[in-house]
Amino acid sequence: MSKPILSAQDLxxxxxxxxxxxxxxxxxxxxxxxxxxxxxxxxxxxxGKSSLGRALIRLHDPSSGSLSALxxxxxxxxxxxxxxxxxxxxxxxxxxxxSLNPRMTIFDALSEPLRxxxxxxxxxxSKKVAxxxxxxxxxxxxxxxxxxxxxxxxxxxxxxxxALVLDPKxxxxxxxxxxxxVSVQAQVLNLLKEIQKSTGLSMLFISxxxxxxxxxxxxxxxxxxxxxxxxxxxxDLFEKPLHPYTQALISAVPIPDPKLERExxxxxxxGELPSAENPPLGCAFHTRCPWVVPRCLEERPKLQAVASGNxxxxxxxxxxxxx
Amino acid sequence: xxxxxxxQDYKAHFYTRRGIVKAVNGITYDVHPGQTLAxxxxxxxxxxVSQLSYLGLLPTPPLKIMGGQVLFDGNDLLQMSExxxxxxxxxxxxxxxxxxxxxxxxxxxIGSQMIEPLVIHRKxxxxxxxxxxxxxxxxxxxxxxxxxxxxxxxxxxxxxxxxxxIAMALTTDPKxxxxxxxxxxxxVxxxxxxxxxxxxxxxxxxxAMILITHDLGVVAGSADEVVVMYAGRVFETGSVDxxxxxxxxxxxxxxxxxxxxxxxxEKELPVIQGNPPDLISVSEGCPFYERCSYxxxxxxxxxxxxxxxGAKHKWFCHVEKIS
Numbered sequence: 001m002s003k004p005i006l007s008a009q010d011l012x013x014x015x016x017x018x019x020x021x022x023x024x025x026x027x028x029x030x031x032x033x034x035x036x037x038x039x040x041x042x043x044x045x046x047x048g049k050s051s052l053g054r055a056l057i058r059l060h061d062p063s064s065g066s067l068s069a070l071x072x073x074x075x076x077x078x079x080x081x082x083x084x085x086x087x088x089x090x091x092x093x094x095x096x097x098x099s100l101n102p103r104m105t106i107f108d109a110l111s112e113p114l115r116x117x118x119x120x121x122x123x124x125x126s127k128k129v130a131x132x133x134x135x136x137x138x139x140x141x142x143x144x145x146x147x148x149x150x151x152x153x154x155x156x157x158x159x160x161x162x163a164l165v166l167d168p169k170x171x172x173x174x175x176x177x178x179x180x181x182v183s184v185q186a187q188v189l190n191l192l193k194e195i196q197k198s199t200g201l202s203m204l205f206i207s208x209x210x211x212x213x214x215x216x217x218x219x220x221x222x223x224x225x226x227x228x229x230x231x232x233x234x235x236d237l238f239e240k241p242l243h244p245y246t247q248a249l250i251s252a253v254p255i256p257d258p259k260l261e262r263e264x265x266x267x268x269x270x271g272e273l274p275s276a277e278n279p280p281l282g283c284a285f286h287t288r289c290p291w292v293v294p295r296c297l298e299e300r301p302k303l304q305a306v307a308s309g310n311x312x313x314x315x316x317x318x319x320x321x322x323x
Numbered sequence: 324x325x326x327x328x329x330x331q332d333y334k335a336h337f338y339t340r341r342g343i344v345k346a347v348n349g350i351t352y353d354v355h356p357g358q359t360l361a362x363x364x365x366x367x368x369x370x371x372v373s374q375l376s377y378l379g380l381l382p383t384p385p386l387k388i389m390g391g392q393v394l395f396d397g398n399d400l401l402q403m404s405e406x407x408x409x410x411x412x413x414x415x416x417x418x419x420x421x422x423x424x425x426x427x428x429x430x431x432x433i434g435s436q437m438i439e440p441l442v443i444h445r446k447x448x449x450x451x452x453x454x455x456x457x458x459x460x461x462x463x464x465x466x467x468x469x470x471x472x473x474x475x476x477x478x479x480x481x482x483x484x485x486x487x488x489i490a491m492a493l494t495t496d497p498k499x500x501x502x503x504x505x506x507x508x509x510x511v512x513x514x515x516x517x518x519x520x521x522x523x524x525x526x527x528x529x530x531a532m533i534l535i536t537h538d539l540g541v542v543a544g545s546a547d548e549v550v551v552m553y554a555g556r557v558f559e560t561g562s563v564d565x566x567x568x569x570x571x572x573x574x575x576x577x578x579x580x581x582x583x584x585x586x587x588x589e590k591e592l593p594v595i596q597g598n599p600p601d602l603i604s605v606s607e608g609c610p611f612y613e614r615c616s617y618x619x620x621x622x623x624x625x626x627x628x629x630x631x632x633g634a635k636h637k638w639f640c641h642v643e644k645i646s
Contacts, residue, residue, distance in 0.1 A: 182537065186592040250585065252511040254544045256567065257584070258543045258563045258567050
């Protein structure tokens with residue numbers, strides 16, 4: 001396989017708590033994003049997926065670990081070099097109501113990153129903005145309007161255009177369709193897919209929604225309590241999930257098919273997600289795991305490649321059980 | 324079987340400064356004892372307002388009930404005084420909402436909130452009510468219910484709070500439970516637990532349930548009957564199998580097709596073009612007209628009459644046959 005375009009090694013994000021200790025939002029994650037791929041990052045609320053996404057573009061700096069992007073040591077960049085480098089990696093957020101300035105026209109919002117990064121004539125800026133708007137399926141007339149004049153789906157298109165206007169190599173999309181209605185969600189998903197194909201950019205797609213992640217991703221990483229527990233190609237992850245958490249997660253997702261739902265067996269997960277302030281020792285999942293053995297309480301399983309191909313799993317018991 | 328709740332040509336509009344919002348624009352359906360009726364629709368389709376309004380839970384003005392009947396056990400809720408309604412609400416008809424934190428009082432112990440319906444509606448003493456409420460908490464799977472009664476809402480996780488809400492709604496053994504997006508704020512693994520719990524309680528009590536949701540997967544797994552709403556109108560009603568396998572309305576079909584599914588590897592999702600309409604400017608015709616791939620001249624002018632197949636399956640569309 002080619003060299004990763006974005007590569008995190010043993011990355012941690014700890015938030016200091018007021019009274020004592022840290023909240024371990026991201027607790028030792030190694031993750032590679034390859035050129036031209038869509039990597040889905042899935043997990044439940046509080047698992048650290050957004051913190052990881054933000055650390056990957058240095059919206060906040062990781063507490064430890066290393067991060068390389070496009071062959072550069074991303075964490076060592078400072079000042080002007082960092083600002084210049086950032087054009088390569090752009091982000092789209094969940095709530096297009098919050099991420100667009102209500103007092104800027106669409107043209108202002110889209111030309112701002114261009115002016116910050118390049119010295120362009122007015123004409124060149126206009127041209128690039130027009131191109132970005134066209135890419136996301138909006139008409140020229142949109143450019144002089146304000147965000148409130150658009151629906152949620154259209155606003156998300158604008159946010160995507162704003163990320164694309166700099167021709168980034170990497171796009172990090174954090175729950176980009178979660179606030180949209182089903183009928184609009186499909187439009188935005190197809191748009192992201194189409195843009196990814198036509199520009200060849202690499203995308204990290206963060207979401208709690210497994211069905212959406214499955215639709216858009218080439219490869220998927222599953223996160224639990226600050227750690228990646230499994231990665232696999234999308235076919236493999238859903239056909240033969242190896243980690244007990246992945247299995248439980250997949251079995252819990254409702255499928256819009258009544259007959260299937262009546263026949264399905266769910267793997268029940270007992271208990272609640274432990275706190276990231278005080279995560280369990282050993283394997284973070286052992287408090288809820290149906291396969292737990294004594295070793296899990298003491299030792300933390302590493303993410304390891306499975307003999308058959310492109311799948312990695314962090315579990316001592318994975319592969320031993322027949323499902 | 325006699326319906327427990329029968330809604331007939333019910334209309335409720337909001338009078339706002341911008342104009343009249345026809346949030347509920349003539350809806351008709353029945354809810355039967357022991358059955359779950361799911362109301363599906365996108366945001367703004369009127370699914371919540373269609374329930375909250377007849378229970379007197381929305382401020383009037385701006386809301387105005389424009390006509391129709393809502394018969395509960397044969398009595399028209401729309402003709403009742405506020406006093407009469409108050410006796411039914413929280414007793415024979417209970418509700419649970421999406422965000423348990425906003426429906427629980429953060430300053431009061433769970434116990435003090437739990438006993439309220441019993442003391443008010445059932446004239447129990449505080450002591451008796453406390454005992455019954457503790458049992459109710461045990462029934463929804465809270466371990467150490469005694470301790471939970473003495474706790475405050477913030478001490479619980481989202482899933483636990485929703486269990487408390489369910490327990491509270493059930494203390495009076497309601498005949499009808501209205502659950503408005505009860506699992507939307509929860510993680511999928513917790514959602515599965517809560518839906519399972521609701522199902523088992525319902526089978527025990529023979530209670531009817533109205534489940535308001537935008538998630539077609541949840542509908543497939545939980546509903547007996549389904550109402551599909553769009554822009555204040557009912558587009559299609561039928562058994563869960565009618566809707567998922569024999570749907571006759573273009574919107575229902577398009578909605579089902581545009582939802583990514585965990586059991587499929589979709590190449591491209593078929594989308595519904597455009598956005599849901601602004602309810603102020605809806606015409607007399609079919610509100611889906613502009614987005615519909617089967618649109619005809621008549622759709623613009625007239626809302627279609629009811630078509631039906633068998634006793635239950637009904638839909639509203641001018642198109643004779645859709646593919």
